[in-house]
Amino acid sequence: MSTLAPPVSITGLPCLSAGVSHVAVDRGWILVSIGTDTAAVAERNALGTNVRVAVWPAHHLAAALGAVDAELDRLDRTASRFRDDSEISRVHQAGGGSHQVSQGLAEAVGVALAAARWTGGLVDPTVGAAIIGLGYDRDFAAIRTESGARGWEPTPEREPVPGKGPVPGKEPVPGWESVSLEGIRLTVPAGVRLDLGATAKGLGSDRAAVAAWRAAGGGGVLVSLGGDIAVAGEPPGSGWPIMVADSSILPSGTETGTEAGAGADGAAGQLVRLAAGAVATSSVTSRRWRQHGRVVHHIVDPRTGHPARGPWRTVSVAAASCAQANAAATAAIVAGGSAEAWLSARGLPARLVTHGGVVRRVNGWPAAEGGRVPAPPRLSELIGARSGVTGEMDGQEGRRA
Amino acid sequence: MNQEPQDPQGAAERRHGLRRVRHMSNWTAAGLIAATAVTTVYLARGSGMTSTPSAAARASAASAANGASAAPGTHKSCITVPVATSGGSGVTRQAPVTKCSSGAAGSGPVVIYVTRPPNAEDN
Numbered sequence: 426m427s428t429l430a431p432p433v434s435i436t437g438l439p440c441l442s443a444g445v446s447h448v449a450v451d452r453g454w455i456l457v458s459i460g461t462d463t464a465a466v467a468e469r470n471a472l473g474t475n476v477r478v479a480v481w482p483a484h485h486l487a488a489a490l491g492a493v494d495a496e497l498d499r500l501d502r503t504a505s506r507f508r509d510d511s512e513i514s515r516v517h518q519a520g521g522g523s524h525q526v527s528q529g530l531a532e533a534v535g536v537a538l539a540a541a542r543w544t545g546g547l548v549d550p551t552v553g554a555a556i557i558g559l560g561y562d563r564d565f566a567a568i569r570t571e572s573g574a575r576g577w578e579p580t581p582e583r584e585p586v587p588g589k590g591p592v593p594g595k596e597p598v599p600g601w602e603s604v605s606l607e608g609i610r611l612t613v614p615a616g617v618r619l620d621l622g623a624t625a626k627g628l629g630s631d632r633a634a635v636a637a638w639r640a641a642g643g644g645g646v647l648v649s650l651g652g653d654i655a656v657a658g659e660p661p662g663s664g665w666p667i668m669v670a671d672s673s674i675l676p677s678g679t680e681t682g683t684e685a686g687a688g689a690d691g692a693a694g695q696l697v698r699l700a701a702g703a704v705a706t707s708s709v710t711s712r713r714w715r716q717h718g719r720v721v722h723h724i725v726d727p728r729t730g731h732p733a734r735g736p737w738r739t740v741s742v743a744a745a746s747c748a749q750a751n752a753a754a755t756a757a758i759v760a761g762g763s764a765e766a767w768l769s770a771r772g773l774p775a776r777l778v779t780h781g782g783v784v785r786r787v788n789g790w791p792a793a794e795g796g797r798v799p800a801p802p803r804l805s806e807l808i809g810a811r812s813g814v815t816g817e818m819d820g821q822e823g824r825r826a
Numbered sequence: 827m828n829q830e831p832q833d834p835q836g837a838a839e840r841r842h843g844l845r846r847v848r849h850m851s852n853w854t855a856a857g858l859i860a861a862t863a864v865t866t867v868y869l870a871r872g873s874g875m876t877s878t879p880s881a882a883a884r885a886s887a888a889s890a891a892n893g894a895s896a897a898p899g900t901h902k903s904c905i906t907v908p909v910a911t912s913g914g915s916g917v918t919r920q921a922p923v924t925k926c927s928s929g930a931a932g933s934g935p936v937v938i939y940v941t942r943p944p945n946a947e948d949n
Binding site for chain 1: 905907909
């Protein structure tokens, strides 16, 4: 971790004049105006994506950012497959085998395996080789530059069509049952490469939100790690206002949106309020690139080793933990036509958008703009795997009730 | 019996003098009151003690104007724009542009302070 730079006073600057007096600046956090000094919002890039932190009262910001930085560092050092020196990369470099790993990596792998079990294999951490075979073998920013990553173009011809022929580079998916984790002893068969993408960002948001809330000593915290959002503590008003959207509504050629609502097909983004738990979104409209002349994306169906295909372009799910929401959203994309039934059976509020822009909602996801996402149920399958986080979240939700 | 000396002209002069003194005192008192009032208003403005509503009162009024009301015991804020976007990996940036209706804050730019060192790299 780099050395903290001296705090810089931002007193007197517009929008944050009342609540925030100092903020740590060493990791490139950028303060973002939200039009009020009730809460403070900052963002930076990390883990190949964008991280946002919102806190209230605003003067908790510096403490929260420090805690989030520590959690992001921990996740990056242990679970990133884009770092040669990460712990998971060293397991891969050793050609598999049995390894004693850190508690942090053990928890990340444990959550990934629990998600695989919970979803019946719709998400599977052993898709690593398959996704590398598709070309996603480095930070996505590099892929975007080198291979001409595609933005969303909602025409049938632009849909990934892996079922019409073999995808070059396709690798078989060994299956999550081939990986064993006993305590901190991780055993991976030779040649198996783990990709924790379906759960790791969610887990990181869970960890960071709780750590930031504890560091702040009260109030409320929201952490968004690549759009996987977890909240902790007391929300402002009736809930943190968040936008659910996908790249189909964003201006062409950019992933930076302004106000949603510009969708041409009726599936414009929706403002909702999140009071507790988490929301995560999976979408095939982002992280798309060309390989051998065809458009592929980053959500791999473990049953085929191909990019998932199905009726949904974007699925947002609310759950008690972000790891669970993250896994459920990805599972729904992979599940295709059975996604609504799968989500309904688990009581998870969700918003599904078809490739044609039709929006479907299940389990009380609000239809109204600005509606509050209902409290998601606590499902034991994946929560139980979150050692070190579960207790805090349990206590937190008890207070909310 | 002790009696005052009879001097009608002197008595009249004394009464006239008393009236002049009373008139001067009234004007002096009025002047002092006015000066005090002006000074008080001046000092009050200088120290920010105006009669305009506090920020909290303005926020409350704005909330009421928006049709929102705070439930007892809950924090009522004026966050009307999304603080984050959930849109799948890579669709994460949201630049709020809407300001609170109260006008109490939010007149600054979207990004108000860039702290990222020019050579910083993540991952």
